[in-house]
Amino acid sequence: MKRVYPNKDYCIGCHICELACITAHSKSKDLILAYTVERTGEGLSSCKRVHEGGPTCVALSCRHCDEPACVAACISGALQKDPESGRTTYDREKCVGCWSCLMACPFGAIARHPLENKIVKCDLCFDRPGGPACVAACPNQALKQEER
Amino acid sequence: MLFQPINRNYHDFSIVRDKDACINCKVCIRQCAYEAHYWDESRQKVMHDNAKCVGCHRCEALCPTSALLIQKKQSDFKDNALWKPEFIKYIYKQADTGGVLLTGMGSPVGNIPVYWDKLLLDASQVTNPSIDPLREPMELKTFLGAKPVKLEFTKTKDGSPKLKTKLSPNIELNYPLMFSAMSFGSINFNLHVAMARAATELGICYNTGEGGLHKTLYQYGKNTIVQVASGRFGVHRDFLNAGAGIEIKVGQGAKPGIGGHLPGEKINEMVSVTRMVPLGSDAISPAPHHDIYSIEDLHQLIFALKEASEYRVPVSVKIAAVHNVAAIASGIVRAGADIVAIDGMRGGTGAAPGMIRDNVGIPIELALAQVDQRLRDEGIRNRASIVAAGGIRCSADVVKAIALGADAVYFATAALLAVGCTLCGKCYTGKCPWGIATNDAKLAKRQNPDVAAKKMVNLVHAWGHEIEEMLGGMGLNSIESLRGNRDKLRAVGLSDTEMDILGVKHAGR
Incomplete structure (x- = not known):
């Protein structure tokens, strides 16, 4: 399957992917409203996190593993592996906020929702026509969605 | 400005931030290599120091909400055909440092003619045909x-020519x-x-x-x-x-x-x-x-x-x-x-x-x-x-x-x-x-x-x-x-x- 691969050699740590993620997952689809209103008011947050250490930085999000540890750990069936698309899907309604997936994920790619007992996880922008918003927004092509 | 040389405010650029568009996302802070943008903890927002701006436009280019505009700071010096602002600033700078003025690329020399701009090219009309490069071969090699001054050839056994001149x-x-x-x-x-x-x-x-x-x-x-x-x-x-x-x-x-x-x-x-x-x-x-x-x-x-x-x-x-x-x-x-x-x-x-x-x-x-x-x-x-x-x-x-x-x-x-x-x-x-x-x-x-x-x-x-x-x-x-x-x-x-x-x-x- 096509996954989003970060390239730490050319990630410039601008965090624009996070802003793109927030906008793509907002109700308004408007960066200014998403960041100032929905983020602060409703806890909208990015599925992607830029991790930095010295000159190195890299933007991490769910790897949509072939054998996801989070799915195995999920006690409510909210996390599933979709056999057709290969995505690791998340059903917000089923999630009970036990954080088992957070502890199980070897990449630290799942985050707690800042206000609710829910998680925040990449959905590969499956319903976005242009593909993942982070990939489209990266100014240095340090994020690529491809088959490897 | 307090605790600074008195000519610090004679800087070249001003950073103009659109308050309605700026979301304090800090992209500008991360992009500026000269620390002209910074996070103000007490005000809880992104601020900037115009004097540090070099006019590279990196922040403006990457600002995700187009909230930034880098403008030339209007010179306040009185007009003077001889003492252009750059010369005045050079002197202030050298009076402070005592050093050679260093520069990089982009020769800004203004008074020396750019002869390319004074030369015009010809084109064919009526008496000689112009050529459409999309239809006909065009050699840029x-x-x-x-x-060599000239080319010399010899004949091989089968009568075909062979280049004798060493290229x-x-x-x-x-x-x-x-x-x-x-x-x-x-x-x-x-x-x-x-x-x-x-x-x-x-x-x-x-x-x-x-x-x-x-x-x-x-x-x-x-x-x-x-x-x-x-x-x-x-x-x-x-x-x-x-x-x-x-x-x-x-x-x-x-x-x-x-x-x-x-x-x-x-x-x-x-x-x-x-x-x-x-x-x-x-x-x-x-x-x-x-x-x-x-x-x-x-x-x-x-x-x-x-x-x-x-x-x-x-x-x-x-x-x-x-x-x-x-x-x-x-x-x-x-x-x-x-x-x-x-x-x-x-x-x-x-x-x-x-x-x-x-x-x-x-x-x-x-x-x-x-x-x-x-x-x-x-x-x-x-x-x-x-x-x-x-x-x-x-x-x-x-x-x-x-x-x-x-x-x-x-x-x-x-x-x-x-x-x-x-x-x-x-x-x-x-x-x-x-x-x-x-x-x-x-x-x-x-x-x-x-x-x-x-x-x-x-x-x-x-x-x-x-x-x-x-x-x-x-x-x-x-x-x-x-x-x-x-x-x-x-x-x-x-x-x-x-x-x-x-x-x-x-x-x-």
């Missing part, structure tokens, strides 16, 4: 190096364009990779500059010109045999008569190994070559390099365009150079004293015309190709340069503009926010070689198409027919002396 080694270019010398160190490895890949894809050459060639780039040797300069950095046998040509750099257009200085902070592990200098130590290229004090000395070096490379590649000599350039070029050709590269005063640099950059040397147009004429007059034009450099901005400049007598042109400023440079001229600080003139790991990775190579390739393709259009319009189907063809040029608003030097007629004649 260029060969650099010595050409000199030439560099084959698909376009009459090359990326000029920018050393590994002055620009970073990512851009060297990008240039090497772009040159290879395009079938042109890039020049290593004085700084050696990284081992991993030897694979692009066919499209590389290796440079030997006064510091001899990175020069060894493998290096000399790695490229398609060798260039002796005597001078640089932006700073004729002075050497180079790569500060120790820019010498990281990779640069140190490639340059063969100790880690973190300054790499100083002397002003002269200590073994060249005459044309005869130059002759010795040219042939030493030819020996070292077993006469397989042409040797180029690059000089800055200075007053006596035609006579010097004649000497260079007679010393055995296969290519003469002339770098005009508007050429780029990673660091040069401002007074030198703006006041020493002559414009490339005049130098080029004179060199071509001199070599023709002396009957030695075929012995060397001429490469023009220094301030080539667009394809029309290329066409005009070739009509003035160049075989090909070197361009570098345009190539860097293609990858983001905004000519802020702060290359000498080593903190280039566009990741170009810097070896800071965090900044250098702003140049992704994949992206940069693609942009350089696009630029050359675009120029190539435009050159073909201009050639076709003039009724020419080969770049060779344009070389030194000054009849295709006319001048506007130039004096008789200038037209005489350029060898062109006034428009209307």
Whole structure:
């Protein structure tokens, strides 16, 4: 399957992917409203996190593993592996906020929702026509969605 | 401002932040290498310090909400035709520091004419047909190096002709364009990779500059010109045999008569190994070559390099365009150079004293015309190709340069503009926010070689198409027919002396 691969050699740590993620997952689809209103008011947050250490930085999000540890750990069936698309899907309604997936994920790619007992996880922008918003927004092509 | 020199507020730029659009996302803070943007903890918002802004526009370019505008700060100085604001600021700066004013690329000299802008090209009408390059073949292929005076043939047994004349080694270019010398160190490895890949894809050459060639780039040797300069950095046998040509750099257009200085902070592990200098130590290229004090000395070096490379590649000599350039070029050709590269005063640099950059040397147009004429007059034009450099901005400049007598042109400023440079001229600080003139790991990775190579390739393709259009319009189907063809040029608003030097007629004649 096509996954989003970060390239730490050319990630410039601008965090624009996070802003793109927030906008793509907002109700308004408007960066200014998403960041100032929905983020602060409703806890909208990015599925992607830029991790930095010295000159190195890299933007991490769910790897949509072939054998996801989070799915195995999920006690409510909210996390599933979709056999057709290969995505690791998340059903917000089923999630009970036990954080088992957070502890199980070897990449630290799942985050707690800042206000609710829910998680925040990449959905590969499956319903976005242009593909993942982070990939489209990266100014240095340090994020690529491809088959490897 | 408190606790600051009193002239600190005479800065060049103002950062204008649209309060409605700014979301305090801090992208500008992360992008600014000069810390002009900062997070104000007590106000809980992004603030900026105009005095630190160098006008590179990186923040403006990356601001996701277009909330930033970088504007020239309106000068408050009283108008004075003699004491322009830059001179006043120079004095304040030097009164504070006591030092030489350093500058980078993007020669801003305003009072010296740009002759490209005073030259116009011809086009065919009625009496000679123009050519449509989309329908008919158009030849841009260029060969650099010595050409024979005549060709002699013998007949083989079966009666077919065979070339008897021994040809000199030439560099084959698909376009009459090359990326000029920018050393590994002055620009970073990512851009060297990008240039090497772009040159290879395009079938042109890039020049290593004085700084050696990284081992991993030897694979692009066919499209590389290796440079030997006064510091001899990175020069060894493998290096000399790695490229398609060798260039002796005597001078640089932006700073004729002075050497180079790569500060120790820019010498990281990779640069140190490639340059063969100790880690973190300054790499100083002397002003002269200590073994060249005459044309005869130059002759010795040219042939030493030819020996070292077993006469397989042409040797180029690059000089800055200075007053006596035609006579010097004649000497260079007679010393055995296969290519003469002339770098005009508007050429780029990673660091040069401002007074030198703006006041020493002559414009490339005049130098080029004179060199071509001199070599023709002396009957030695075929012995060397001429490469023009220094301030080539667009394809029309290329066409005009070739009509003035160049075989090909070197361009570098345009190539860097293609990858983001905004000519802020702060290359000498080593903190280039566009990741170009810097070896800071965090900044250098702003140049992704994949992206940069693609942009350089696009630029050359675009120029190539435009050159073909201009050639076709003039009724020419080969770049060779344009070389030194000054009849295709006319001048506007130039004096008789200038037209005489350029060898062109006034428009209307």
